[in-house]
Amino acid sequence: MKINPQKCVACGNCTYVCPMGAIYIDPELKRATINRDECVECYACYNGLSKEVLPPATVRFVRRTLANFRIRFEPEPDVCPTTAFEPDKLEWPRVVRRAFSDPRVPHESTGVSGRGTEEVKTNDVSGRVKVGEVGFTIEFGRPGVGVWFTDIQKMSWAMAKAGVSFEKKNPVTSLMSDVATGTLREDILGEKVMSAILEIKTTVDRTEEIIRLVREVEKDLDTVVSIGVGTRCDENGEENVVAPILERLGYKLERAKTNIGLGKVTNTEEPAAKEQPVPAMR
Numbered sequence: 001m002k003i004n005p006q007k008c009v010a011c012g013n014c015t016y017v018c019p020m021g022a023i024y025i026d027p028e029l030k031r032a033t034i035n036r037d038e039c040v041e042c043y044a045c046y047n048g049l050s051k052e053v054l055p056p057a058t059v060r061f062v063r064r065t066l067a068n069f070r071i072r073f074e075p076e077p078d079v080c081p082t083t084a085f086e087p088d089k090l091e092w093p094r095v096v097r098r099a100f101s102d103p104r105v106p107h108e109s110t111g112v113s114g115r116g117t118e119e120v121k122t123n124d125v126s127g128r129v130k131v132g133e134v135g136f137t138i139e140f141g142r143p144g145v146g147v148w149f150t151d152i153q154k155m156s157w158a159m160a161k162a163g164v165s166f167e168k169k170n171p172v173t174s175l176m177s178d179v180a181t182g183t184l185r186e187d188i189l190g191e192k193v194m195s196a197i198l199e200i201k202t203t204v205d206r207t208e209e210i211i212r213l214v215r216e217v218e219k220d221l222d223t224v225v226s227i228g229v230g231t232r233c234d235e236n237g238e239e240n241v242v243a244p245i246l247e248r249l250g251y252k253l254e255r256a257k258t259n260i261g262l263g264k265v266t267n268t269e270e271p272a273a274k275e276q277p278v279p280a281m282r
């Protein structure tokens with residue numbers, strides 16, 4: 001994203017809409033400026049502000065003149081008065097930033113918008129997590145924080161070393177040059193995104209080990225990490241294997257999303273298990 005300095009009148013409206021705090025008023029230029037390292041190409045500034053096409057020279061003149069009388073001329077707070085934002089034509093690898101940060105853009109690898117994955121939300125049709133297995137979503141970043149791929153790689157390295165399997169239909173997995181070691185493509189390591197999700201699964205008996213490992217690696221990351229755990233309920237809709245482990249680790253459990261098993265299995269490679277037809281996610 002770019003701000004055209006010929007058009008910007010330094011009203012400052014855009015500095016409040018950037019979720020990454022990447023826009024600032026440059027005191028020397030007296031124009032809004034984007035910190036390219038911190039900008040994750042989410043388009044919130046471009047899409048979030050209404051656009052007016054007031055002539056920049058006139059707006060500057062009016063603002064300067066009124067300032068002499070200690071009167072401020074400010075546009076409405078949700079408006080860029082001079083339509084100064086100009087989206088860049090994003091090339092590889094910078095385009096990765098937008099794919100992970102603008103929720104309206106579908107990921108090329110999965111066709112899914114947002115972070116590009118449905119996790120186990122669709123487990124009743126995808127059958128990703130089977131009986132005896134536990135799926136984890138390790139989510140990095142948030143608005144205001146973001147995450148660099150170098151930090152994601154520290155986690156994927158640790159998970160690969162622990163011998164878990166990465167979900168194939170996941171955008172982070174699709175950016176690995178070596179899935180066996182969890183190594184990401186070299187050319188994206190200098191990119192920052194709003195947030196991303198690493199998806200893994202393993203057997204239920206390794207639940208505690210993996211959570212402890214995530215906690216350990218997280219200490220070395222310059223971002224925030226959330227972990228989601230998905231597993232299958234028994235025939236009564238209960239889950240008494242993974243839940244006690246999570247409670248022992250200090251988590252207060254809420255059942256977040258539940259699949260009730262009405263979907264038609266579409267994943268022919270990995271059909272949903274028939275023994276326990278009520279998959280759920282915690």
Ligand code: SF4
Pocket residue numbers: 003007008009010011012013014015031032079080081082083084085
């Ligand atoms: S909202 Fe538009 S005119 Fe105002 S500071 Fe931002 S880019 Fe400049």
Ligand code: SF4
Pocket residue numbers: 001017018019020021022023034038039040041042043044045046
């Ligand atoms: S594209 Fe997003 S991150 Fe970049 S300057 Fe605009 S709002 Fe901020």
